[in-house]
Amino acid sequence: MKRRHLLVTAAASLPLLHAPQALAQSDKPIKLLVGFPPGGSIDTVARTIAEKMRVDLNQPVVIENKTGAGGRLAAELLKNAPADGTTLMITPVVVPVLAPLVFSKLPYNPATDFTPVGHVVNFNFGLAVKGDSPIKSVSEFVAWLKANPQKASFGSPAAGSLPHFFGLMLAREAKVDMVHISYNGGAPLQTAVLGDQVPAGIDVVFEFLQNHRAGKARIIATSGRARAKVLPDVPTFAEQGFPNIVGQGWFGLYAPPKTASAEVERVNKALNKALASPDVIEKFLSLGLETGGGSAADLSRIMEVDTNRWGPIVRASGFKAD
Template sequence: MPSLRTHCIVAILAGLIAAPTLAQDKPIRVLVGYPAGGTSDIVPRLIAERVKDRLGQTMVVENRVGAAGQIAAQQVKAAPADGSVLLFTPFAATVIAKFTYPKLAYDPDKDFVPVSFAGHTPIALAVGPQLGVGSLRDFSGWAKANAAKASYGSPAAGSAPHFLGLLFAREAGIELVHAAYRGSPPAVNDTAAGHIAATVTVLSDLLAPHKAGRIKVLAVASEGRSALAPDLPTFRELGYGNVVGTTIYGYHAPAGTPAAVVARLSEAINAAVRAPDLASRFADMGFDPVGDGAEAYGRLLAAESAKWGPIIKASGFTASD
């Protein structure tokens, strides 16, 4: 007959095993700091549809737009550390913000734990048809001849596309005035309408309007030609070897979330990212899915901080700009 001591040990162990489980009585909320229609919004919605089958509970995506993704990040920081609220974001809010906001309302390295590296998409530059330019060289010449009109939009001030645009301008010896938008769609629309000369943003947000003829992508900031658009040249092959950049997307949980919960979420999300039926959807968007775990994602974020920190500091930009 089991002793009282044995019963106590079993009860304690059962409690420890059960403690980190996800709450089944409420959906998992995924906060996104960008508006509907862009990669930051569409990708987590596609993933959410498939996570339900693996976790047995609903995943709901909610947009909390503003401050270059920081509003969503702040809300996740303040959320319960139980896996019920996650942040899906490009690395603007978790890497770049560290170098651009002296009074950032959260510490990206201490207030969150990485959950999953969902994937990435290279950054690209596109112009509107009204410019009449067909190449990056043509655009550089146009910008020199039309300095008062030479502008470019990005999804947000302090985003990777913002700084990649500055990097290109420096390398090309031209001046480009930056216009910050609330996400890619309005920047693309203004480029197509001729309100601004160009847009620098993730390739995934440019492919559809490029194929439709509304805008023209001139160069992609990947190491080599993107498998998503192999007909598009890279900045590097056009003579701008330092203009290389990709936007990383991933999931984060509030600091203190139990490791077992993070592991379960990571496994379910990564399996959804790699779902065969999503491959073509992601390809059409220009999104390269990865589905890496928490540890690998953490190492990647550290490497990106080491890369972008010096570039941002050299630009002299701060959030007050």
């Protein structure tokens, strides 16, 4: 996929016929689309910020779980929603960044069909081995891979996921060959790691956290520029001599295309206020999530940076989801 400039077209350049619609009225509820089932982390985040934002916006914020196609169904609904401030979507990085890299055809174009509103949370990935493994660092893992090329592999919760491509990033930077083994979710991956079916696994940190704390698994590195707040004693890849192995997952908040800038700013302000609440920060941290924030332009920059980060890795892998 070609690199994209993820910038919202200026309203002033649009013909009058396509001018942004009126701002949301306080008596109209906001539908917050979530493309994943109730009960998951993104659903919990959506409900938490909705409860806070409805007070600041002085209007109801109603969650609508539009599950299907890994979040792409909700994205298509957002694309076709009226730009009147009554529809929003919270979605993970996979929808605006990874899906365009791995699917040949999509029912949306994030560069033109989404209006960025704000960055909600970040989350780290972790490289984990079995708890009684002698491997305690990334360098030791790389040395083991080179000494055992016939066993050199890693597991991820799904083919085409960010943990999959993060493993390929590690292989590239460490100059080793690793076979990727895809599992059907985080739980089967953990079972494989704990059962010595695969030497290491890469997943969202929180998936390994309980077993790490119990000594059944050992997270030997995390993926952020700084240490994960839930794992302050575990060094990052960068701290261990791999400065180019950096990357996080995140959730972003979006509005339909051509939403008025004043409405975007109004919702962004409410989002940032919600994210600054101590109880929200604490709750998200309990889920392994770190609050984001900032402007709509900040979210656009994050999208562009991550498209440029993951694009070469995905293309080099030759992976396609369809």
